[in-house]
Amino acid sequence: MGETIQSVERAAAILRLLASGPRLLGVAELARAMGLPKGTLHGILRTLVHVGFVEQDQATGKYRLGATLLHLGSTYLDVNELRTRSINWADALAGRSRESAWIGTLHEGNVLVIHHVFRPDDSMQTLQVGTYLPAHASALGKVLLAHDPYGEPVAPPLEPHTEHTTVEPEALEAELGEVRARGWASEMEELVEGEVAVAAPIKDRRGVVVGAIGIRGAVERLAPDRVLNMEYVSYVRDAARAITRDLAR
Numbered sequence: 001m002g003e004t005i006q007s008v009e010r011a012a013a014i015l016r017l018l019a020s021g022p023r024l025l026g027v028a029e030l031a032r033a034m035g036l037p038k039g040t041l042h043g044i045l046r047t048l049v050h051v052g053f054v055e056q057d058q059a060t061g062k063y064r065l066g067a068t069l070l071h072l073g074s075t076y077l078d079v080n081e082l083r084t085r086s087i088n089w090a091d092a093l094a095g096r097s098r099e100s101a102w103i104g105t106l107h108e109g110n111v112l113v114i115h116h117v118f119r120p121d122d123s124m125q126t127l128q129v130g131t132y133l134p135a136h137a138s139a140l141g142k143v144l145l146a147h148d149p150y151g152e153p154v155a156p157p158l159e160p161h162t163e164h165t166t167v168e169p170e171a172l173e174a175e176l177g178e179v180r181a182r183g184w185a186s187e188m189e190e191l192v193e194g195e196v197a198v199a200a201p202i203k204d205r206r207g208v209v210v211g212a213i214g215i216r217g218a219v220e221r222l223a224p225d226r227v228l229n230m231e232y233v234s235y236v237r238d239a240a241r242a243i244t245r246d247l248a249r
Contacts, residue, residue: 007044010034010036010040010044011044011047011048011053013034014030014034014041014044014045014048014054015048015053015054015065017030017033017034018054018063018064018065019065024057024060024062024063024064025062025063025064026060026061026062026063027041027042027045027061027063030045030063045063048066049063049066052066053065053066054066079105079112079114082103082105082114082202082210082211082247083103083114083115085243085246085247086103086115086202086211086213086243086246087115089213089239089242089243089246090102090103090115090117090213090239091117092239093117093213093215093235093236093239094117094118094119094120094215095120096235097215097217097232097235097236098119098120098121098217099119099215099216099217099221099222099232100116100117100118100119100125100215100216100217101115101116101117101213101214101215101239102115102116102117102128102140102197102199102213102214102215102216103115103116103202103211103212103213104133104138104140104141104144104211104212104214105144105210105211105212106135106141106144106145106148107132109135110132110133110134110135110141111132111133111134111135111138111140111141111144111212112130112132113128113129113130113131113132113133113140114129114211115129116128116129119217133191134159134161134191136154136158136165136166136167136172137158137159137161137165137166137187137190137191138187138190138191138197138199139185139186139187139197139198139199139212139214139216140185140197140199140212140213140214142175142176142179142185142187142199143179143184143185143199143200143201143209143212143214144201144209144211144212145176146176146177146179146180146185146201147180147201147209148209149208154169154172154173154176155169156169158172161190161191161192162189162190162191162192162193164188164189164190165190165191166190183200183201183237184198184199184200184233184236184237185198185199185200185212185214186198186199186228186233187199188219188223188226188228189219194218194219195216195217195218195219196216196217196218196219196222196223196228197214197215197216197217198214198215198222198228198232198233198236199212199213199214199215199236200212200213200214200233200236200237200239200240200241201240202240202243202244202247203244203247204244204247204248205247205248205249210247212240213236213239213240213243214236215232215235215236
């Protein structure tokens with residue numbers, strides 16, 4: 001094997017350290033971990049920040065992985081592959097629940113709908129593929145926000161879409177913690193009056209959440225007396241697990 005470039009190796013080591021945990025790391029911590037002078041480390045960090053692979057927190061001066069690196073990593077499983085692997089399971093979910101099924105990914109703080117299966121009845125419906133849903137007001141979005149490894153704390157203002165939309169960042173952050181703990185999210189008339197939605201995370205072979213699948217329907221069907229029917233939650237989670245297994249192959 002030929003000679004390696006030391007500065008590239010050091011940059012790669014910094015990225016691995018920043019990826020090893022959720023907390024931000026300072027220059028002193030990185031220097032100790034790598035056994036390098038702070039001056040040498042500063043030069044590499046400046047370059048990584050310049051190309052977008054690393055970001056510096058303005059309040060603490062510490063560093064984390066940057067959005068550019070995250071975007072490059074997301075090509076490991078692109079949207080087309082996710083949609084292709086999910087179509088049959090989404091069709092089955094719509095048939096089982098008798099409601100419309102949706103698959104989405106997080107894009108610039110919103111949910112991009114990449115697949116939509118109509119509710120299996122004769123009602124007039126509009127295809128929503130390619131549209132965006134507000135992450136804070138949708139079940140799909142809550143799942144994706146809760147599992148976004150590089151997500152920032154939700155910041156105001158949060159737009160109200162109905163009188164039930166959560167617009168307080170602290171309340172939303174608390175709900176996202178519950179979503180992570182139980183493995184699914186719900187939305188009770190927060191996006192559209194009279195509609196309820198349930199969603200669960202889709203993971204790739206690395207265990208990273210790359211999308212979400214869910215159903216949406218009338219409140220009187222999914223949540224009579226505003227109490228969510230847990231049978232629908234099981235339908236959604238079964239579909240999410242099936243797609244996750246498919247992606248792991």
